[in-house]
Amino acid sequence: MSTTLNSDALSRRLADSGLRSTPQREVVYNILLDKRDHPTADEVFARVKSELPTISLATVYNCLETLVQCDLVRSVNFERGPTRYCPNLRPHAHFHDEQTGKTHDIDLPAELIEKVNSVLPQGYDAKSVEIIFRGKATESAH
Amino acid sequence: MSTTLNSDALSRRLADSGLRSTPQREVVYNILLDKRDHPTADEVFARVKSELPTISLATVYNCLETLVQCDLVRSVNFERGPTRYCPNLRPHAHFHDEQTGKTHDIDLPAELIEKVNSVLPQGYDAKSVEIIFRGKATESAH
DNA sequence: AGGCTATTTGGAATAGTTCTAATTATTAGT
DNA sequence: ACTAATAATTAGAACTATTCCAAATAGCCT
Numbered sequence: 001m002s003t004t005l006n007s008d009a010l011s012r013r014l015a016d017s018g019l020r021s022t023p024q025r026e027v028v029y030n031i032l033l034d035k036r037d038h039p040t041a042d043e044v045f046a047r048v049k050s051e052l053p054t055i056s057l058a059t060v061y062n063c064l065e066t067l068v069q070c071d072l073v074r075s076v077n078f079e080r081g082p083t084r085y086c087p088n089l090r091p092h093a094h095f096h097d098e099q100t101g102k103t104h105d106i107d108l109p110a111e112l113i114e115k116v117n118s119v120l121p122q123g124y125d126a127k128s129v130e131i132i133f134r135g136k137a138t139e140s141a142h
Numbered sequence: 143m144s145t146t147l148n149s150d151a152l153s154r155r156l157a158d159s160g161l162r163s164t165p166q167r168e169v170v171y172n173i174l175l176d177k178r179d180h181p182t183a184d185e186v187f188a189r190v191k192s193e194l195p196t197i198s199l200a201t202v203y204n205c206l207e208t209l210v211q212c213d214l215v216r217s218v219n220f221e222r223g224p225t226r227y228c229p230n231l232r233p234h235a236h237f238h239d240e241q242t243g244k245t246h247d248i249d250l251p252a253e254l255i256e257k258v259n260s261v262l263p264q265g266y267d268a269k270s271v272e273i274i275f276r277g278k279a280t281e282s283a284h
Numbered sequence: 285a286g287g288c289t290a291t292t293t294g295g296a297a298t299a300g301t302t303c304t305a306a307t308t309a310t311t312a313g314t
Numbered sequence: 315a316c317t318a319a320t321a322a323t324t325a326g327a328a329c330t331a332t333t334c335c336a337a338a339t340a341g342c343c344t
Contacts, residue, residue: 019321019322020309020310020311020321020322022309022310022321022322022323024322024323025322040300041300041301042299042300054323054324055323055324056323056324056325056326057301057324057325058301058302058303058323058324058325058326059322059323059324061300061301061302062322062323075221077219077220077221077222078219079217079219079225080219080225080331080332081299081300082299082300082301083221083222083300083301093261095262095266095268098269104266106261106262106263106266107261108261109261112257112258112261115254115257116254116258116273117275119235119248119249119250119251119254120237120248120275121248123279123280124237124246124248124275124277124279124280125277125278125279125280126237126275126276126277127240127276127277127278128275128276128277129273129274129275129276130273130274130275130276131258131271131272131273131274132271132272132273132274133259133262133266133268133270133271133272134268134269134270134271134272135266135267135268135269135270136267136269137265137266137267138265138266138267161290161291162290162291162340162341162342164290164291164292164340164341166291166292167291182331183331183332184330184331196292196293197292197293198292198293198294198295199293199294199332200292200293200294200295200332200333200334201291201292201293203331203332203333204291204292222300222301223330223331224330224331224332225331225332
């Protein structure tokens with residue numbers, strides 16, 4: 001993975017929104033790209049600390065929020081628990097494995113998204129649709 | 143709406159799970175049936191108090207959790223905020239109106255649910271699927 | 285009635301997140 | 315380069331939603 005390319009993409013996106021590229025934002029973003037296991041803010045905080053030992057949790061929240069605003073990251077909420085973050089920008093659903101607690105991305109064909117949107121009655125204008133499966137995944141489904 | 147019929151259905155369901163029917167559980171359940179606006183626990187608490195002024199918030203949480211366990215109520219989580227509760231048991235999606243903050247139920251044909259499930263690769267066994275739309279609804283869509 | 289278990293209650297505790305005010309870093313204009 | 319203006323970070327306090335806990339109450343079964 002080329003950190004340089006990510007950084008460029010990141011600073012471009014940030015600049016587009018009138019925001020600055022900072023070491024904190026870069027590291028947080030790269031942490032998300034590195035291990036795409038839908039970490040919570042706390043988990044990101046723990047990982048980032050090894051690179052930026054003085055970063056604060058508030059900054060992690062700020063950075064994550066910024067990345068979500070710039071459309072570089074999606075935030076995902078399963079029941080009750082903490083928000084999780086996901087750098088996968090392609091249209092995808094989430095499969096929440098109740099056994100392991102792990103979350104898997106499931107790619108969605110454009111055709112399906114259309115079909116899902118078509119159930120909306122007149123007068124409903126959806127900007128986005130989120131699909132969450134719950135169940136169990138066997139070993140083979142890594 | 144016949145409270146008696148609901149109560150019967152409720153006590154039957156509770157009994158099936160080895161639980162008792164209590165005034166608190168009945169009132170909480172009827173509150174949900176009365177106004178299907180996906181209230182939070184706090185909102186349910188406020189509404190219930192007019193009928194049972196001494197009920198506690200902890201009991202409201204307990205009752206809601208019990209109803210969810212008995213499959214009489216679904217809990218729904220949109221981003222960050224508090225959990226919301228919904229007595230609609232038919233398969234449906236939620237449309238979250240970003241303007242008003244209101245949530246509308248969207249019925250889902252069985253055919254669509256099948257189609258959605260069919261995007262799951264081998265090895266994924268979904269027990270349930272949740273669909274959340276975000277956008278805006280025009281006046282006509284009540 | 286008496287004992288057993290389920291339920292409720294209020295308050296304390298916890299988890300996750302946001303807010304605030306002070307400090308530090310970055311940029312733009314001279 | 316120097317300074318002013320702005321943006322971002324920081325630590326900790328505050329807040330919100332929820333859960334936990336231990337005591338009190340209620341319902342059910344002999």
